[in-house]
Amino acid sequence: MFMINTMTIWLLALRTFFSNVSWGQEFHSDRNPQDWVIAKNYYATFILGQDTALTKELLTLPEVQHLLKQRHSRYLNNTKCADVACFLDAFKWKHQEIDLLVNIFVAKSKGQVGQSFRKRLMDSQTYGLSQGKKADEYLARALRQDLEAMNYVIDVYAGANKPNYPRIDSISFNIASKSYLYLLKDVAQDVLKDVRQPNLAFYESLWTAVRLLEVNERWDAAQLEPLMEQENKKAYEAIRTTDFKRYPYSLLLTLGAGPDQYDQPISPGGMLRSRMAARSYFDGLAPFIVVSGGRVHPYKTPYIEALEMKRYLMQVLQVPEEAILIDPHARHTTTNLRNTARILLTYGFPPDKFAIVNSSVPHIDAVQNMADRCIRELGYVPYELGKRISEVIVEFKPRVESLTIDPDEPLDP
Known part of the structure; x- marks a missing residue:
């Protein structure tokens, strides 16, 4: 309650x-x-x-x-x-x-x-x-x-x-x-x-x-806000009419892979993880995809990773816009999970249903062993992990602690 x-x-x-x-x-x-x-x-x-x-x-x-x-x-x-x-x-x-x-x-x-x-x-x-x-x-x-x-x-x-x-x-x-x-x-x-x-x-x-x-x-912290009225508007509105009982999971979070080159909008890793997400979406695992990643790599890049991944999902992989939510602020894996937990808590997703996160095998390995890092960097663990359903996908649920401001990360508090 x-x-x-x-x-x-x-x-x-x-x-x-x-x-x-x-x-x-x-x-x-x-x-x-x-x-x-x-x-x-x-x-x-x-x-x-x-x-x-x-x-x-x-x-x-x-x-x-x-x-x-x-x-x-x-x-x-x-x-x-x-x-x-x-x-x-x-x-x-x-x-x-x-x-x-x-x-x-x-x-x-x-x-x-x-x-x-x-x-x-x-x-x-x-x-x-x-x-x-x-x-x-x-x-x-x-x-x-x-x-x-x-x-x-x-x-x-x-x-x-x-x-x-x-x-x-x-x-x-x-x-x-x-x-x-x-x-x-x-x-x-x-x-x-x-x-x-x-x-x-x-x-x-x-x-x-x-x-x-x-x-x-x-x-x-202000980029692309207000998300609910702009980049996330179509998906946010679709959440209200979605029958979540038809799906095993509420959403799929796709972790990014920041480019190494300054003029590269999306990295090869970002493309491949987007393909993983699209495959899971079309297989009916979850009705929504969250792509998460800010303007991070390399230093002072002009590209917002989540926005570029959304474009790739839509233009190359034919995922409809109303199925894609973006988190354009996260700068680390810890905040990929935290910010998506915030989306799950505030956008109207069913609170008792697991979401899933996908990435490369070593990245998901890291997610499963990230609690100590979360406590060290955030002061709490913003999610509850479930079982690993494949080499590249693990379940998670949001925790209310994820709403806590991080005072020493002003670009994504």
Whole structure:
């Protein structure tokens, strides 16, 4: 019962992204890439910004005003910066500021005006399972994670700290060049144009992180969104009328194989795995195929793997578009499974039915032994494995934990 309720709640939360959002006077009210980047990476901050009454109450508290005044003064000091370290100090939240804001926001959001925000946050499951957790504890974790995740982006995409996977996710610039300091000054000046009243200093680190992702060409979290209304629309609509009892499995996830060459849209491995998927689809194993893979290999490739695999399935293998769903964000095998688990939980698939995943023999071997890697990289295992039905196919079911945001993977959180 818990899983069914969670699926319904999370689907409603996702649909909120598709309707006009109110970020207050300064936040865009239409559906744009910046909204998607913020909502996916910093969901608590996103929905706090939508709750204008609560935001006004919290940000106008005297102790918060005092903190934001000091924070804004430090941000303005970037005009004097002569090295990257100075910019990082101006851009980032300090640990004591995070501690103070978390404590104040938790304490002051307990009243009537904060109840909707707290409920929406806990219902989303985006900061781990909320069942059995106190609202104060869950809210504190969410706010702290958001503020620290902003700092993480600033460290990686302004300070050139190594991300989890440097070969595919690292900064785009030579931070030792003089021109790079001018770029950081331009980023700061752009952010300051939006800080038109003192309480908006609360968003300086957020907007800086988003600008840094943008100039590094790393708005991958927003690419092709909203999927339900665009690339996945036909299949999403077909799910509602599908008789899943006719099929052994609800869907087939096909793992990609990133190209080695910069100008190669789809690799030989990607073609062959797509053929495996098409064969299983036409054999009636599952009514839907999910192709999963973002803009990953090689570094800064212009091609989105899932989109190219979808085109190959349609144009070469004659699979109908209404049978194909794409996940254009995953960057690793762990997130291929996690993101497909999210699709299974939010698109209306039957919760009690296994899905299947196909790939090469060694890749499926790796999937069957990937739990430790998932825990290490995600903090949880987003799926439950079933039996291996062939050398290249294994069963799996989604776990609700898959809805949890990964704060140190801003390109696919």
